[in-house]
Amino acid sequence: MFLFENEASFVDDREDLLAILKMRFGEIPPGIIQAIYDIKEYDAIERLILVASNVPNFEVFIEELEEGSGSFRILGDRFNPIQSFNEKGDLNDEKK
Template sequence: MFQFEDEANIVQDREDLLSVLKMRFGDIPPKIVENIYNINSYDTLERLILVASNAPNFKIFIEELEEGDGSFRLLGDRFNPIETTYNGGRTDAEK
C-alpha cells in the first residue's frame, strides 16, 4: 500500500472508531477524542474498533485504550456487549 493510502485508512478508522463510540456510549469526552486522534497505528485502531463494538461499557473501552499497542486479544465476558442488555445496562461487577 502507498503511504497516502495508509494515512487515509488511519483517518477513516479514527472516524469509524468515534462513530461506534458515539452510537454505543453517547457523547465522548474531548480528552478521549484527542487520544484517539493521536493514534497512528492502523492495527491499534482496528483493535479499538472491535473493543468499542464489543465492550459492555465505556469504562472497559477506556481501559483498553490506555493499554496502547500492547494489547491484542479480546477474550471472555469482558467483551460481551449482550451482557449489559440482560443486566439492565450493568455488568456483574456493577450490580
C-alpha cells in the first residue's frame, strides 16, 4: 500500500473511533479527541476501536486509552458491552 493510502486509512480509522464513541457515549471531551489524534500507531487505533465497541462505559474506555500501546488484551467483564445494562437492570425491566 502506498504511503498516502496508509495515512488515509489511519485518518478514517480515527474518525471511525470517534463515531463509535459518540454513538455509544454522546459528546466526547475535546481532550479525548486530541489524545486520539495524537496516537501515531495504527495498531493502537485498531485496538481502541474494539475497546470502544465493547466497554460497558466511557470511564473504562478512558482507562484503556491511557494505557497506551503497552496494552494489548481485550478480555473479561471490563469488555462486556451489556454489563452496564445488567447493572442498571434495564434488560430485566424490558422482559417484564
